[in-house]
Amino acid sequence: MNTIPDLVGAVWRKSSYSNGGDANCVEVSDGFPGAVPVRDSEAPTGGVLLFPAAAWSAFIVTVKGGRLG
Numbered sequence: 001m002n003t004i005p006d007l008v009g010a011v012w013r014k015s016s017y018s019n020g021g022d023a024n025c026v027e028v029s030d031g032f033p034g035a036v037p038v039r040d041s042e043a044p045t046g047g048v049l050l051f052p053a054a055a056w057s058a059f060i061v062t063v064k065g066g067r068l069g
Contacts, residue, residue, distance in 0.1 A: 005032045007048060014041060028056075 012027040025041040036056040038049045051059070 004050065005035060005037070007037055010037060012039065012041075012044070 007029065010029040011031070012029050014025045014027050027039050027041050027044070029037045034053050036051045036053055038051060038056075040046060
């Protein structure tokens, strides 16, 4: 059974590639086994996308120009 983690106490971080400003960035939260919550830093009280950890890892590898497998 899939369950949605309780994100009330989530600690969010921006990408190290962010310019440090408050706009135009996504934030992720660590500490959720098997899942990566992602939100828009411009709308922190808005919705959250929840990705399976393997899918998020594949996305990051692709964005960085790497190869899977």
